[in-house]
Amino acid sequence: MDRYPFDAEYLRRLRDGDGPTVEHFVAYFTERLTIKLWRRGLTRSKIDDAIQETFTRVFAKLRSPNGIVSPQSFGAFVFSVCNNYLFEVYRLEKNQDQLDDSCFELPAPEPGVEEMLLRGERGQKALQTLKLLKPKEGEILRALFIDEMSKDEVCARYDINRTYLRVVLHRAIARFRFLFPKG
Amino acid sequence: MEHQEALDTHAAEGYLLGDLTAAEYAAFEEHFADCEECFTDVRDAASVVAAVRAAEEKPVQAKGGQHKTIPWFAAAAGVAVAMLSAIGYQGYQVAQLKTQIAVLTAPHIGTEYVLPTDQRGGPVENEVVIDSSREATLSFDITLEPASAPFTCKVVDAQGHPRIGPMAVTADQADAPVTLTVPAKTLEPGEYSLIVSGTGGVSLPEKRFKVR
Numbered sequence: 001m002d003r004y005p006f007d008a009e010y011l012r013r014l015r016d017g018d019g020p021t022v023e024h025f026v027a028y029f030t031e032r033l034t035i036k037l038w039r040r041g042l043t044r045s046k047i048d049d050a051i052q053e054t055f056t057r058v059f060a061k062l063r064s065p066n067g068i069v070s071p072q073s074f075g076a077f078v079f080s081v082c083n084n085y086l087f088e089v090y091r092l093e094k095n096q097d098q099l100d101d102s103c104f105e106l107p108a109p110e111p112g113v114e115e116m117l118l119r120g121e122r123g124q125k126a127l128q129t130l131k132l133l134k135p136k137e138g139e140i141l142r143a144l145f146i147d148e149m150s151k152d153e154v155c156a157r158y159d160i161n162r163t164y165l166r167v168v169l170h171r172a173i174a175r176f177r178f179l180f181p182k183g
Numbered sequence: 184m185e186h187q188e189a190l191d192t193h194a195a196e197g198y199l200l201g202d203l204t205a206a207e208y209a210a211f212e213e214h215f216a217d218c219e220e221c222f223t224d225v226r227d228a229a230s231v232v233a234a235v236r237a238a239e240e241k242p243v244q245a246k247g248g249q250h251k252t253i254p255w256f257a258a259a260a261g262v263a264v265a266m267l268s269a270i271g272y273q274g275y276q277v278a279q280l281k282t283q284i285a286v287l288t289a290p291h292i293g294t295e296y297v298l299p300t301d302q303r304g305g306p307v308e309n310e311v312v313i314d315s316s317r318e319a320t321l322s323f324d325i326t327l328e329p330a331s332a333p334f335t336c337k338v339v340d341a342q343g344h345p346r347i348g349p350m351a352v353t354a355d356q357a358d359a360p361v362t363l364t365v366p367a368k369t370l371e372p373g374e375y376s377l378i379v380s381g382t383g384g385v386s387l388p389e390k391r392f393k394v395r
Binding site: 002003004006017018019022023026031032035036038039045048049051052055056059060062063073074075076078079080083129130141142144145146151162163165166167169170172173176177180 | 192193195196197198199200201202209212213215216217218219220222224225226227228229231232234235236329330332333335337344345348349350351353354355356380381382384
């Protein structure tokens with residue numbers, strides 16, 4: 001397993017504002033938190049706000065007398081700080097039902113990003129790549145993410161169970177990764 | 184969640200499918216916060232979802248011979264493009280962030296505008312108005328205590344929505360005036376503020392400017 005080796009020395013450099021370490025921290029966690037927050041269905045502006053607030057709180061904790069106790073669990077700590085912030089926001093917005101025990105659905109398309117409709121070249125590459133997938137894989141991906149059919153409906157239509165649905169997605173992703181034009 | 188369990192259960196795919204319980208979801212997030220392999224799986228899966236949606240961007244012939252895009256697909260593809268921009272393929276995001284940080288200290292060729300040090304909500308004597316059609320360089324001082332570094336800088340619009348950034352500035356970088364590039368046509372005409380904050384809840388008064 002390839003774990004990033006966070007340690008006490010990394011946290012010391014981060015606390016002291018060492019440039020390369022700060023850059024690494026920002027890049028590493030912006031990417032991860034962006035995906036995490038997108039999965040929660042947050043808009044781009046809320047994602048930016050949440051990341052900034054998370055970073056601010058992490059640095060405050062780093063500089064507090066207690067500091068961070070387990071450097072090796074730094075990634076999980078940053079995520080927990082972000083979660084706490086989200087809970088506060090949800091409480092403020094009286095929207096706690098977003099954090100119940102049900103599964104999280106993929107976020108719905110966000111009308112506010114229509115101005116970003118561009119970069120057709122990437123879309124064309126994706127389209128070409130999709131054509132190279134096995135027909136059944138392509139159909140299932142479209143059913144899930146374009147037609148937004150429920151997972152149960154997709155399983156029933158293709159006579160597969162939920163576990164196998166993940167396997168199909170896993171294979172499609174692997175093939176897509178391999179076939180997607182590089183550069 | 185242990186790494187082997189994540190692999191055995193195809194947790195990355197379950198995460199993207201929305202097929203994990205809240206407990207599994209939290210456990211897997213905690214895991215991929217540190218695990219490069221699982222995070223790569225999640226990022227690539229997200230890229231596939233984005234690409235599938237982007238592939239549905241199909242122009243249709245509208246009255247008058249102009250092309251337009253079906254709104255629903257437009258929105259979906261917009262998300263896809265946003266994802267591809269935000270998440271990126273093959274580490275695009277990391278490279279972009281490094282670029283964003285680098286522009287803070289790099290020499291610039293755009294028109295330079297100096298934002299006053301302290302406006303404190305009072306009347307603005309020398310209003311800064313930048314031309315959206317040309318690249319602009321905003322120059323400003325960060326007068327916060329170095330102990331509250333690193334600082335984050337972002338440009339927000341009149342509704343408070345972030346438009347540029349947030350970007351990190353170290354204490355060393357803040358020793359000199361900090362510059363932030365606004366590429367041409369990035370901001371629409373209107374009022375904007377530069378917000379600079381440090382750790383511990385400290386921040387500079389908003390530095391306001393207009394774009395025409």
